Amino acid sequence: MNYIGIDLGTSAVKLLLVDGEGTILRSVSRDYPLSFPQPGWSEQEPADWWAACVQGMRELLAGTDPALVAGIGVGGQMHGLVALDENDAVIRPAILWNDGRTAEETEWLNTAVGRRKLSDLTANIAFAGFTAPKLLWMKKHEPENFRRIAKIMLPKDYINYRLTGVHSCDFSDASGMLLLDVKNRRWSAEMLEICGVTESQMPRLFESYEVVGTVKPELAASLGLPGSVRVVAGAGDNAAAAVGTGTVGDGACNISLGTSGTIFISSARFGVDPSNGLHAFAHADGAYHLMGCMLSAASCNKWFCEEILQTKDYAGEQVDITDDKLGRNDVFFLPYLMGERSPINDTDARGTFIGMTMGTSRADLVQAVLEGVAFAIRDSFEVAKSLGIRIERSKICGGGAKSPLWRRIMANVLDLPLDLPQTEEGPGYGGAMLAMVGCGAYRSVPDAAAALVRTTETVFPERELAARYEAAYRKFQKIYPAVKNLFRELQQTGG
Numbered sequence: 001m002n003y004i005g006i007d008l009g010t011s012a013v014k015l016l017l018v019d020g021e022g023t024i025l026r027s028v029s030r031d032y033p034l035s036f037p038q039p040g041w042s043e044q045e046p047a048d049w050w051a052a053c054v055q056g057m058r059e060l061l062a063g064t065d066p067a068l069v070a071g072i073g074v075g076g077q078m079h080g081l082v083a084l085d086e087n088d089a090v091i092r093p094a095i096l097w098n099d100g101r102t103a104e105e106t107e108w109l110n111t112a113v114g115r116r117k118l119s120d121l122t123a124n125i126a127f128a129g130f131t132a133p134k135l136l137w138m139k140k141h142e143p144e145n146f147r148r149i150a151k152i153m154l155p156k157d158y159i160n161y162r163l164t165g166v167h168s169c170d171f172s173d174a175s176g177m178l179l180l181d182v183k184n185r186r187w188s189a190e191m192l193e194i195c196g197v198t199e200s201q202m203p204r205l206f207e208s209y210e211v212v213g214t215v216k217p218e219l220a221a222s223l224g225l226p227g228s229v230r231v232v233a234g235a236g237d238n239a240a241a242a243v244g245t246g247t248v249g250d251g252a253c254n255i256s257l258g259t260s261g262t263i264f265i266s267s268a269r270f271g272v273d274p275s276n277g278l279h280a281f282a283h284a285d286g287a288y289h290l291m292g293c294m295l296s297a298a299s300c301n302k303w304f305c306e307e308i309l310q311t312k313d314y315a316g317e318q319v320d321i322t323d324d325k326l327g328r329n330d331v332f333f334l335p336y337l338m339g340e341r342s343p344i345n346d347t348d349a350r351g352t353f354i355g356m357t358m359g360t361s362r363a364d365l366v367q368a369v370l371e372g373v374a375f376a377i378r379d380s381f382e383v384a385k386s387l388g389i390r391i392e393r394s395k396i397c398g399g400g401a402k403s404p405l406w407r408r409i410m411a412n413v414l415d416l417p418l419d420l421p422q423t424e425e426g427p428g429y430g431g432a433m434l435a436m437v438g439c440g441a442y443r444s445v446p447d448a449a450a451a452l453v454r455t456t457e458t459v460f461p462e463r464e465l466a467a468r469y470e471a472a473y474r475k476f477q478k479i480y481p482a483v484k485n486l487f488r489e490l491q492q493t494g495g
Contacts, residue, residue, distance in 0.1 A: 001070035001439070004057065005244075005432030007237065007425070008049060008076035008156050010034060010096065010259050015056040016425055017064065018432040020441055022452035024423065028060045035093065040100035040339070040347070043093040046082055046158045053159055057223055066224040071435030072163065072215070073208075073232045075240025075427030076156025078176045081134040084151040091145050094155060095134045097176075098260070098295050100339045102133035103347040105140075109133060109178070113194060115276060121191050123175075123182040123272050123280035128339065128347045129295070132178035135195045152201050156234050163231050164213030167203040172239035174205060175281035182282055183270045206233035208240075208284035209437040209445055232438035235284035237427045238262050238291060244430030245395040245421045246453030248285040248446045253391050255410065255418070256426065257400025261297025261373060263380045265290045265389060277343030277383040284434060285445040290389070292342035292380025297373050298400035300335045300351070304369050309362070318370075318405045320363035326409065327468025331355040331364045332476055333372030334483075340376075343383050344480065348487040354479060370406050371469075374413040375476040381414060393417040396459075397426045411459040413473060415466045422454040 002025065005016040011034060017026040030052035035043045061069070079097035084090060095101070109118060109126035118125050126133055131154070139146045153161065154177070157169045174180040174187075179195065179202070181188040187199050206212055214220075215229040234240065238256060241247075242264045247254035250268040255261070265278075266289045272280045273290060283289040296303075305311050336349035353368065384391060396418045400406050411418045423429050433448045442448040 002068045003432040003435040004072045005428040006074040007428035010077050013052045014428050015060045016428040017060050028056045030056045042096040042099040045093050046090050050162050067226050071230040071439040073431030073435035074156040074159050074234035075237050075431040078236040079129045079131050080155045081131050082153040082158045083149045085148045086150040091148050097129045098338045100128050100347045102128045102137045105133040105136040121188045122178050125276040127341050130178040132195050139196055163215055166213040168212040168233050169203040170206050170208040170233035171282035172284045173236035208233050208235040209434045211438045232434050239284040240430035241426035243284050243433050244426045245397050246449040248449045253394040255394050255396045256398040257298050258398035259299045261294040263292045294376050295341055296335050296337040300369050317366045321367045329367050331368040333368040335372045335376050342380050348491045374410045375473055378413055395419050407459045412461045412466045413469045415461045418459045419455040420457040422456045
């Protein structure tokens with residue numbers, strides 16, 4: 001049998017057709033628009049996601065036997081607010097994970113409600129990208145739209161709804177809403193009340209590998225799929241990517257260098273970072289994980305190359321970054337182009353170059369961007385270390401991980417061996433694996449990971465280079481505290 005894995009990303013959806021042995025038979029990608037109506041805002045039309053998914057499935061299945069498809073699993077961008085009315089029509093464009101409009105609501109939650117109470121209720125504090133602050137923003141600024149809300153969903157759950165007609169959400173994705181009692185895997189009645197919504201407005205909760213329904217008959221007929229195709233609840237993109245890279249069970253780690261950047265540490269037990277620098281979420285394997293998320297990772301390199309240097313030749317821009325330059329760059333970059341989440345939680349933070357001279361070259365700036373992202377990822381690793389978590393090695397995935405140079409920088413900045421999975425499709429592959437479990441092909445998510453995930457390459461840290469990057473990281477650590485108050489002042493003055 002075959003399985004469809006869907007990765008509902010921020011800039012595009014990617015669909016995979018995977019057979020029962022884990023071989024990717026075909027892949028299709030479809031782009032859709034991303035809107036920035038005001039500075040710091042980020043929105044998309046859910047209709048664009050759905051149109052891209054349907055078109056993508058038609059293309060994916062063309063020339064194959066659709067009758068062989070047994071299940072579908074979706075991994076999707078987290079935190080986005082999709083609000084439906086009583087007729088299940090979308091009320092307004094989805095407010096995305098990287099939207100920064102909710103600074104006031106986030107501050108209110110963390111101060112008036114209080115960080116300790118939020119952590120007790122949801123295992124996390126408020127971050128601007130989370131869903132609860134978006135609801136409060138909508139309640140204040142769009143009260144008529146807020147009153148029309150009949151169902152609150154996340155991006156990938158909207159796709160599952162269009163596939164099955166069922167309002168569902170999995171625990172991993174729900175963990176990032178600030179509405180879930182993560183420890184007990186249920187909606188937090190008190191948080192719902194704080195946000196002015198009821199449990200009837202929330203989707204039904206499932207484990208990521210549980211079947212929520214089958215593809216609607218009319219849709220199955222139009223795609224040539226059998227009516228028995230099962231759709232599992234799926235997972236937030238990071239949890240799905242973790243499944244796809246085999247980051248399941250106790251103590252495994254994955255780094256994702258996608259539009260955003262994450263470190264993902266899986267755990268058999270529930271645990272909370274007392275500083276709340278790392279998120280404490282449910283995992284798609286049925287257990288838990290800690291996660292640090294930076295809002296701009298590979299997107300920093302995309303921005304600098306495409307918008308500033310006016311090129312899409314990423315590899316070409318890295319040619320002049322020779323071995324002798326690594327760990328010796330005098331230029332540093334703070335990768336806070338959309339503000340930042342983990343671990344500093346500062347919506348006012350901005351991207352910053354520092355250390356430039358008349359001798360600074362184009363390659364120095366590109367190198368600073370790659371290193372700045374690596375240093376910011378390490379910030380979250382430092383929090384994990386402070387909790388006594390010992391990370392021996394990590395997987396690495398995402399678009400940025402395709403760069404051998406960036407992988408080398410990451411391995412030495414973190415001083416960790418980094419394993420590159422054979423399949424680099426992350427969330428889409430994880431979605432297909434979850435569908436396999438839901439359809440009974442494997443007994444559990446760890447069983448599927450053990451059978452299907454393989455490593456093709458390991459990048460080991462180099463003793464001398466890791467030492468140079470250790471010294472450079474200590475300098476990087478001093479930059480944000482030195483300019484933090486200036487960021488806030490610039491935002492207040494519109495600078």
